[in-house]
Amino acid sequence: MKGETVTAADPPYVRIAAEIRARISSGELRPGDRIPSTRQITKQWGVAKATASKVIDVLGREGVVKTVPRVGTVVAGPDAAPDVPGKATRATRPARVPVRHLSAARIAAAAMAIADEQGLAGLSMRGVAGALEVPTMSLYRYVDTKDQLLDLMADAAFGEIEYPPAAPESWRAHLELAARLQWRVYRRHPWLPAVISLTHPRVLPNLARYGEWTLRATRKLGLDLEAGAMVHLMIANYVRGTATNLDLQAEMEQRTGLAGGSWVMAQFAAAGGSAPRRDELPEVVRAMRPDPGFRMDLDDLFEFGLRRLLDGVGVLVGGRSAR
Structure with a gap:
């Protein structure tokens, strides 16, 4: 399709390849x-993994791109100088940071950008150094280990929370907002739930600030200190537990090329030899509305569960859920 006019009637892989080709042509x-x-x-175009693979295959056969071991697929050209592993694209990577201007905060920001794009599996000290265009060893003046880097990243993520000037007056509204603030951080950084430990929490400034702000809500419940802390931990654990599905969902859709409904139907087809009719599906599966376009909405699931949790807290404090 190189050089030809692309229309909305063309297959998705043709249109996507044309868009990437245009970005290359524009510089x-x-x-x-x-x-x-x-x-x-x-993720960006909402297509299956097989379609995405076909896009790259088409561009590769045209000679527009090439695959570089341990780097990925890059724009081909006589002056090609592939990025090192972990480096972001020209459009997204940070400006080169002189070694003398390095800081723990800059290192954490570069690491977060890599983890947001590639997950924790794609994160390495070498990759962070590549993103900042500095020698790897220069990072160790500010960060001793990868575990310390993860701590810095987690604290920076929670530092993005913007609290209201005044907390909601009712305990329920306060706890709802606290849970949603936490959920939004996980939404922006799907790798974060894997870094946060409920049983072995790190004493980090921004995590401590979030915990203190949330605990203020439990003081409105009229419970003793231990019971209030348990309410806080229960809700925090619910939010984190639900958020662990964010990264897994993206990974499964990439690995299988199937959304939730297509995946469920494929399981029954594999077991029975052909896709069953909707009325033949078990009731629990029918309730999930399995069709090729079905996708479990984690935001809806989060909100549903949060309301039920807070209803339970209302019972705990004597039916004062509306206060």
Whole structure:
């Protein structure tokens, strides 16, 4: 399709390839820059993994891009100088940071950008150094270990929370807002739930601030200190537990190329030889509305569960759920 007019009637892989080709032609992506990965294509354009793979295959056969071992797929060209592993694209990577201007905060920000794009599996000290365009060893002046880096990242993520000037007056509204603030942080950084420990929490400034702000709500319940802390931990654990599905959902859709409904139908088809009719499905599966476009909405699930938890807290404090 190179050089031909692309219309809305063309297959998705043709249209996506044309968009990436246009970004290369405009200079937005230059020789050596990485193009969107299959995971990024599936997320950005809402297509299956197989379609995303076909996009890259088409561009590769045209000679527009090439695959570089341990780097990925980059724009081809006579002056191509591929990025090192872990480096962001030209459009998203931070400006080169002189070694003398390095700081723990800059290192954490670069690490978060990599983890947001590639997950924790793609995070390494070498990759962070590549993103900042500094020698890897220079990072160790500010960060001793990868565990310390994860702590810095977690604290920076919770530092993004914007609290209202005044907390809600009722305990329920206060706890609802606290849970949603936490959920939004996990939504922005799907790797974060894997870093946060409920049983072995790290004493970090921004996490401590969030905990203190949330505990103020439990003081409105009229419970003793221990019971109030348990309410706080129960809700925090619910939010974190639900959020662990965010990264897994993206990984499963990338790995299988199927949304939730298609995946459920495929399981029955594999077991029975053909896709069953809707009325043949078990009741619990029918309730999930399995169709090729079905996708479990984690935001809806989070809100539903949060309301039920707070209803229970209302019972605990004597039916004062509306206060």
